[in-house]
Amino acid sequence: MIDFAIQNAWLIPLLPVLSFVLIVFVLKPWPKLSAAVSIACILISFVLAISVGLGVFHAESPITAEHPFKQAVTWFSMPGLEIEMGVQIDPTSAMMLFVVTLIASLVQIYSLGYMHGDPNFSVFYSYLSLFAASMLGLVIAPNLLQMFIFWELVGLCSYLLIGFWWHKYSAREAAKKAFITTRTGDFGLLMGILLLQINFGTLDLQKLGEMIPNFTQYTSLTAAGLTAIAMILFLGPIGKSGQFPLHVWLPDAMEGPTPVSALIHAATMVVAGVYLVGRILVLFKTVPAAMLLVAVVGGFTAFFAASIAFTQIEMKKILAYSTVSQLGYMMLALGAGGLTASMFHLMTHAFFKALMFLGAGSVLHAMHNEANIWKYGGLKKKMPITYWTFFIGCLAIAGIPPFAGFFSKDLILETVLANSSFHHATGPYAGAYSILFILGTLTAMMTAFYMFRMFFICFHGEQRDSHFHPHEAPFSMALPLVVLAVLSVVGGWVGTPWTHGAENFAYYIRFGEYEPIHANVPLIALSVAVALIGIIGAFMVYGRKTVMEEPLAKLGIIYKLSYNKFYIDEIYLWLIHNILDGVGRILYWVDIVIVDNIVNGVGLAAKILGSILRRTETGKLQHYALVLFAAVVVIVLVLAFNGDSTTAAALLLGGGR
Incomplete structure (x- = not known):
């Protein structure tokens, strides 16, 4: 089964495509059958993805980033240009296949209850299938052109799903905003791809990985020229992964159905940019100035988005800005050269962010889509499953051990610290990485505060609006919450030193970084301390008693700037x-x-x-x-x-x- 899965990994994206075609052309009049076919196909893809992951770890010849399993056929060929279509499997892509198929499967099961009775139920499942197929095709792409094709398909599917309730003006506008904003970044990505092809004569990821470090032997480029190419190409991930200043589309994407929000924010569109930078990280490592740009954009985005999440009053908006912030963390790790740290956080973030978005959907379902958290309160008594699973998600994103987010967040901070002057690094940008480490640590404290602010306002105290009669979610919605809650607890344990002798996740799954990273006890103590400060601060302000209005409003202009998202949209x-x-x-x-x-x-x-x-x-x-x-x-x-x-x-x- 394992060998079959690796040899036939192309089936993983093909099955959701088959589901999409069947629903659109045959099964559309039968909603339940459409959902059954869609869920069956993505579950089979999930099983195949698990088999691929096992095959990577147990292959006779080690499958690594430098020596991936690759199958490809020539798509078209002409003098100076040969493009292949195929499959490339290595530890990074194997992990992504697992995450995408898992989250897509749980989202589709959850949607059975959430979207029940929607007149376009079958269409919704066809879009979910195409979305999953597009992301899976991007994950296994062996070259940048194939990645770009599926990259654009992901953008199309996000447009269709964000604007799924097209009768709402806000949904239509949000869909257009997402599409246009990400296209702005995609223009830079396309230019970067063309420049790589012109100068290196190939878009194959493996060949580029060999040629770019020795670019002076293969091209007439200077270091400045290669830096420019890297910066231009980076515009695509900035747009797709919601990095400043192209982050403005992502919070508005909440206008789509909540399962769509969970899928976009946890496992598909927004992580595509992070994944692409990880696949071509050798380009940025070769030119340190471009590497620093990735780190600065990521670090600033993490801090900036967290400062906005402080004051928002809608669950999905708060979670959206937390996603922007966490994506900034992932970019910060990549900018510090930490492929493993970034991909590890991408995986754990998928678990707890999907959990919290689906938990928010459960709350909205119970509160008849009332978005304002100041009309909630006391949901702990009425929705115990949602309460406890959401609580686990909050602990995970806050970075409290032994929950998943603690291990990945700590590895990111450790990676940035290793590049800073605090760690006696001597590089020309050591001072900049020191500032980024401070920003990352402050962001961890802010994250814990605003997440537990939302948690205490929504679930604790007394119900503020007696017009609502909340109830627990049905089984089809509660089951994915429980599964994701378990993963949010144990998902980070693969990154512990005792997982594989004295070596940690970075060595074990061979993302291309073979040096084992041992526990940094002072850093762990610092990261846990700032998280606890944030949680205790939120409890002191919002948790001790039922708060009827926002205490942070006393901050005046600071509160106004944060609440209005620093007027970026207005600018x-x-x-x-x-x-x-x-x-x-x-x-x-x-x-x-x-x-x-x-x-x-x-x-x-x-x-x-x-x-x-x-x-x-x-x-x-x-x-x-x-x-x-x-x-x-x-x-x-x-x-x-x-x-x-x-x-x-x-x-x-x-x-x-």
Whole structure:
């Protein structure tokens, strides 16, 4: 079974594609059958993904990042360009296959209850299948072109799912905002891919991994040129993974159904950018300035998004900004050279973030889609399963041991610390990494505070609005919560030193970093301490008694800035209305007044000249003879006035004859 799974890993994305096609063309009139087929296909893909993971770890010849299992066929070939389509399996892609198929399976099971009765139930499941297939195709891609094709399909599916309830104006606008914002970054990604092809002659990930570290042997690029390519390509992950300043689409994506939010934020679209940077990390490692850019963007995004989540009043908005922040953590790890730390956090984050989004969906389902958390309260008594599973998710994201988020967050901080002057690093950017380490530590404390702020407001105290009668979620929604809660507890244990002798996760699953990283006790104590400070602070403000209004509002301008998301959206709107629209009006005037008049003038001149010439072409012999005689007379007169009367007389007589 294991060998079969690795040899046929292409079936993992193909099965959801088959489900999509069957639902769209055959099963659409039967919603329950559509859901059954979709869930069956993704579950089979999940089983195959587990088999692929086992095959990677137990292969006779070690499957590593440097020596992956690869199957490919030539798609098209021409002089200087050969593109393959196929499958590439290594520890990173094996982990991603497991995470994507697991979360997609649980989301589809959860949707049985959440989307029950929706008139477009079958269509919803077809979109979920296509979304999962697109992400799985991206994961196993052996080259950047194939990744880009599935990258765009992921963007299309996000547009369809965010705007699934198209009758809502806010959903339509959110879908368009996500699509346009991510396309902005995708333009940079496409330019970066083209520049790599032009300079290296290949887009194959394995070949690029061998050529880029020795780029001066293969290209005429300078270090500055390669840095520019890396920075241009990085625009794509900035947009897709919601990094500052292209993060604005991601919180608005909450307008889609909650299962969509869980899928987008935990296992598909937003992690695609992180995954792509991880796949081409050798490019950034080769040019330290680009590496620092990834770290700075990630570190700032983590801190910035956390500061916004502090004051939001909707569960899904708070979770959305926490996703932006956690994605910033993953980028920060990649910018510090920590592929394992980033991918490890991507995995654990998928567990607890999917858990909390589905938990939020359970609450919204019980509260008739009322989004304002200040109308909740006392849900602990009415929704015990949701309460305890959500509590586990909060502990995991806060980084409290032994929950999953503790191990991955700690590994990220350790990776950044190793590059900083605090760790006696001597690189030119050691000071910058020291600042990023401080930002990462502060973000950990802020994360614990705002997550438990939401937790205490929603689940503790007394119910604030008596109009609602909350109840526990049905079994189809509760089961995925329990499964994800278990994974949020044990999912990080693979990163402990006792998992494989004295070596940890980084060595065991061979992400390409073979040095075992041992426990840093002072750093662990620091990270746990800041998390506890955040939790205790949230309890002191919101947990001791039922709070009826926001105490943070006393912070004045700071609260206002955070609540209004630092007016980033308003700044973009101002730029669009005053700069882009202004430039558009100028170009419109140039087009209408100048270009059109020139084109129309040329056409009018041709029309007038044609009209004049048309009158000379009558087809009558006497008219042509008259013209000929008139021409002779004119020539005679010209010659006569110039004093050549002899020639003039000869012409006249000759003309007369």
